[in-house]
Amino acid sequence: MDLLESIRINLASPAILFFVLGIVAALVKSDLRFPEPLYLGLTIYLLVAIGFKGGVAVSAAGIGAVWLPALAAMALGALIPLWTYPILRWVGRLPAVDAAAVGAHYGSVSAVTFIAAVNFLTELRQPFEAYASAFLAVMESPAIIVGVMLGKLAQRRQGSPFNAVMRLALHEALLGRSVFLLVGSLLVGFVCGQRGMDATAGFFVTPFQGVLALFLLEMGMVAARRLGDLRKVGIFLVVFGVVMPMIHGVLAIMLGQVAGLSPGGAMLLGVLAASASYIAAPAAMRLSLPEANPTLYLTSALTITFPFNVTLGLPLYYEVARWWFEVAK
Amino acid sequence: MDLLESIRINLASPAILFFVLGIVAALVKSDLRFPEPLYLGLTIYLLVAIGFKGGVAVSAAGIGAVWLPALAAMALGALIPLWTYPILRWVGRLPAVDAAAVGAHYGSVSAVTFIAAVNFLTELRQPFEAYASAFLAVMESPAIIVGVMLGKLAQRRQGSPFNAVMRLALHEALLGRSVFLLVGSLLVGFVCGQRGMDATAGFFVTPFQGVLALFLLEMGMVAARRLGDLRKVGIFLVVFGVVMPMIHGVLAIMLGQVAGLSPGGAMLLGVLAASASYIAAPAAMRLSLPEANPTLYLTSALTITFPFNVTLGLPLYYEVARWWFEVAK
């Protein structure tokens, strides 16, 4: 199977097709709407289910097998803002605070992209480390914290005192809804183990892939509603939003291989590195770096990188992982 | 098995009993409420699930098997307003615009009635063409468009220009929430095929019948809240709301047999013809024929025809289909 075939399979999966349907709904101005409580319910379900399953997997594999790649994942997340900052600042000519904010988004992760990747591997019957959700859980916060620090340092003279802002950023990065649910459910799953999974699989596993498909319908609408902002962000960010994910993806796949993951697990680490946060990071930025322009980071994370990743990115990272594991063998 | 036995089985099914429970809830003024997001969530789920399953079935059967009965279904839907109009106008003495609006409702279809019919056949283990949902998808709009045209022609001298109104009507008829979800999910299912179904059956199939039961609880409340309006619509519309569905049902069953459907599939076509829209059509009428009186079309579609169809209509159309296929053999 080659790249084109992988792309074909991904594009013909229910999740991605419903994502496209959502984009169409927004473009033709259908009156379809997901009211906020419904959106929130789907989000909570997906985060809890993925966290819980990950926790059960960690308890099966043992902490010993997980801590090293998890640490590598965290380090990668924390470092990404450091090298995207100069690129955004000096190549892209973004204001300092915007460079910091955008970097934070690309160091952090998108849970939905990760879940779509898990879906993709499941459809292909490609094995992967089920505890990879633990990487998702630990990779969301570090880049946010680093990004806010960068942003505050860059505008030292201005605004609110550094410590107060960092407290806000830490609270948001560590206790924001998505991090809290992911980490919390991971711990719950870890304590329950397989016995807990047996009791709740009818809810956390059976309908999972279908719920994701429905959720991507909504995400398609959310992303497409911002298509108009593409013109505002300029060509540089559009290129950045496609190229950087590929670089980060490849880098993380190699790192994953070094850390001892299987091709499937390394691909998931690649997806995490490649993905950009569009929930936790924007919320943290609005509160901790309110001077940064949300149009820049939201449009690039949500309207460029997210659609790229779930459509073409997933098969791409998958083929890279397979190729790299061949090469590195 | 005869008609009475069919009725007994239908009335003792969870879906219909929960519908009755909903009616009771409204009558005794229980404080039970389904907030709008919950209602919307259930609707979206049911439409997406039925559309998706239908699409998978179309891809299995091939377009070749589907296009002829689908065309027949569309034609039937488009024609119904043409012959109900004179009846409503001159027998029922309704104003022209109301005659057009009511006719549009009876030519269009009720997805929930269709889903209840699928449920009914499933419980009876009666086989049917799974791609029948495609008929549902294509039958919703034509009658709405024909009805609005009739209404506008009937009041030529008045109001807003014909073209502007038809644009509105077309947008609502083709891109309104339910049509969009049904047609969109049908296409998604068609592209995914069985592989996509395998991945998502735990969500789109496993809980489906139970969700319908819960939804009918809500529909019972919605229908019963309008019981008071029965007095306002007059005896003619009450009779019309029971008799016309039976005529349309029988007609469509014969048509289905001619078009090569099985007894189960023909019964489903009968249910579609017999059912009256109470979501898409009212929305389109409010916007395109605002001069029409909503009490008339809502009460007849929602409070007379819908309850009649799901309780007595389903077993009736089923027995008619069985009898007709005996006769016509």
Add this chain to the structure above:
Amino acid sequence: MDLLESIRINLASPAILFFVLGIVAALVKSDLRFPEPLYLGLTIYLLVAIGFKGGVAVSAAGIGAVWLPALAAMALGALIPLWTYPILRWVGRLPAVDAAAVGAHYGSVSAVTFIAAVNFLTELRQPFEAYASAFLAVMESPAIIVGVMLGKLAQRRQGSPFNAVMRLALHEALLGRSVFLLVGSLLVGFVCGQRGMDATAGFFVTPFQGVLALFLLEMGMVAARRLGDLRKVGIFLVVFGVVMPMIHGVLAIMLGQVAGLSPGGAMLLGVLAASASYIAAPAAMRLSLPEANPTLYLTSALTITFPFNVTLGLPLYYEVARWWFEVAK
């Protein structure tokens, strides 16, 4: 297996761990929120599912097997306010109307506690009478009615006329959302029987335990938000909220054994007696005894008794039931 082991198993179940996670969410002020429609959706699902399953079980066991223990359950519920009243009034020195209101809460029941107990028995593979949900359905109202009568008698000279208030209380006690859904679904399940269950098990059974876990996440937040009120209610109510449930639980287990239940069924009856209502009863009290102080009854039912029961109470009542059935053999 002894008490400690039972406690360990219960505390390590997904439901209870998610409950603890909810408490943590509230304590660390995470921005996690369950909007009302989501809460309402989960409630409706849980009540309908447990009622429906109970009804199917009643139809399998026959009314003959159910009526006696159900009557015992009702009587117990109605009597509890009568003996808690003097304790609350003269030992706890509560105002008369508050003593009546708190008593009503402890005579009535908590559906979620009951569902958690069913979960617990299921995980332990301990058999129980599935029709025990019928006890849940009939035990919610009697104590509310008795409590309101007590409260109105105690403040005869004051306020609104006795009859008007009792009508309000009866309406709320018999037609309030939770009673209506439980009793209604029980009837639906009873009429459908196993055939109806087969059709809808994918919704009412498969995901049930997982939904409960998610719901307890929310309940943990709700209970913990009132932790600050613990100081306001005084040490007496804290002790009352832990000791009275144990007394009622033991009493009801013995009663259950006399009424011919199995150890599992008797334990469920014990859980019902031990539990305190925090939805139906508070609503009825606000409307029928508005002079009673909601901080007292809400805090004791929701923040003391509910957490105690679902964490330590369940294993305790289970071990008591096993011991008593040994002794009484």
Add this chain to the structure above:
Amino acid sequence: MKSPAGGLKWQSEDTMNTHPMRLVTIVGEALARERLKRLLAEEGAQGYTLFAVEGAGAWGSRVADIEEFANIQVEVIVTAAVAERLLARLQRDFFPHFAMIAYETDVRVLRQEKF
């Protein structure tokens, strides 16, 4: 001469189409919903608008998650006479028992005859 106070002209209670009327706003426990509706009907309000809200006040904070502990806001447009009766009855029958506030605002409506 309607308005001697030139500075108040912008209030234009004399605009062609609009008519002065009172908007009574009530915020409080969702549990009082049915009773409030009954009160409005009794006092002669011709309609009302109801919002699900979150709130905090003297009786503590009312997060919008459990309906039984939730808040609603009811807005009702009435004549001055009805407004006064309404507020008086709220004061007497509702405030002692429910977490609730009420206030009135001057508004100008289209189609006075509706209210």
Add this chain to the structure above:
Amino acid sequence: MKSPAGGLKWQSEDTMNTHPMRLVTIVGEALARERLKRLLAEEGAQGYTLFAVEGAGAWGSRVADIEEFANIQVEVIVTAAVAERLLARLQRDFFPHFAMIAYETDVRVLRQEKF
């Protein structure tokens, strides 16, 4: 001299930062949502705020469960001139066909230039 009527001083339309403006409130069928938005844009409103509400009025009660039969409230802050045009067009184009009411209130805004 702004306010000859001492008793009206508390209305302080002359506060340092705030500027008089009109708040137009429209309550009615959710189905009119897109048309209302178009109307607001046409008449020059710079923004709006929209609430999902439950309500009852002359056209019957609108429980907030089925969107197609639900209610919305739209609030929009505009200048007096825009308010008048808006109300006139509501009266003419919307009231004959939709269950709907509208009224205006005097408010004082920060940052007048936004509206």
Add this chain to the structure above:
Amino acid sequence: MKSPAGGLKWQSEDTMNTHPMRLVTIVGEALARERLKRLLAEEGAQGYTLFAVEGAGAWGSRVADIEEFANIQVEVIVTAAVAERLLARLQRDFFPHFAMIAYETDVRVLRQEKF
């Protein structure tokens, strides 16, 4: 002499039970929710009411689907003095960073001592 302007009599700021007070309304990003609550507490508001709303304004349209990009409206009844402090702080601390508007309305409350 309270009201020299006869035509303004219907405003009845002198009704028996009601007392003039300010209603401050704030509409803006849901993300500012906790900060707004803190501000209200700091400036001495005794309560508040909060609505989940949809809206559009200078910072673009805020559909009510994703909480992080959603809108809230906060209404708070306060004395004139608190209203002024509140508006000043909103102007200074919130408007530069958040999509937000604020305005005040004159209202008449029951039970003045609560606010």
